[in-house]
Amino acid sequence: MFKFLLGGIICGIKCSDKNYLAYIHELFKDFESDKNYDFAINFKVIDGDGFNKKRHIIKKDGSYIEIMDVKKQRNTIYFNHSKLKGNFDLDKLKGSVTLFRIRDCVVHSEKIVILRDFIRTIFAFLLLRKGKLLVHSAGVFKKRKAFLFVGKATEGKSTIAKFCIEKGYNLLSDECVLIYKDKGRTIAAGTPLGPRWKLNNSATKLEKIFLIKKSRRLNTKELRKCEGIAKIQHNIFPNTLLDLKRFREHFAGVFLVSLDLLSDIPFYELNNEKNDKFLRFLE
Secondary structure (H helix, E strand, C coil), X not given: CEEEEECCEEEEEEECCHHHHHXXXXXXXXXXXXXXXXXXXXXXXXXXCCCCCCCCEEEECCEEEECEEEEEECXXXXXXXXXXXXXXXXXXXXXXXXXXXXXXXXXXXXXXXXXXHHHHHHHHHHHHHCCCEEEEEEEEEECCEEEEEECCCCCCHHHHXXXXXXXXXXXXXXXXEEEEEECCEEEEEXXXXXXXXXXXXXEEEEEEEEEEEECCCCEEEECCHHHHHHHHHHHCCCCEEECCCCCHHHHHHHHHHHHHHHCCCCEEEEEECCCCHHHHHHC
């Protein structure tokens, strides 16, 4: 079994396929733990290219992608995707997943991305119980101050993170950032839920949150707190299709936890060009 830590929760992964388990270890090794796991997932790896035809397709940046269907019956969550099928019991803290063998190590291949989305969704539910949030965002830090850039997959989070790094900022993640409170301060921390070469397990005080949009003209404005918190809700369970009625209590929990964690953090709307001029708003 391989175990890794995120936000004070340890995930244990069981897999009879040694090559696949070695690959999971390579993905998450910077967060490896030798303590007892809090929840476990049993992986079954099979040959093939996919289950049935793709179900939920959306158009993104000129191409079509499939998002994962997530449903709930009592306290069990069911995941369906053409590349993955699984379930997770929120009471017993056990889950199982069947997925197809990865024949390459391309970090953006669909099989790897959907695996990350599956694990991230389980962590999002469990961390929410502890008053913590996983936010689909890019995070950077400098001089013990962290800044979050939240937006859709095509709005330029990675590009913004790249410009920040070139100017001396450190990267938390360009995919998924953990937010929690420690001694009254709101903290932003890196996670293993992003491309392998961009992982960072640092944590530091969160200073500002920017909600980004591509634009031909650079401008920014401060948002009202309720507006900023409402907009960030859509980035807690990205790339998934959740039944709002069945997950009503979880969405209510997201709002309450967001209100607790982010009530002292300023939100800004950032319309950004493809350059580094936005950096002056971080000072």
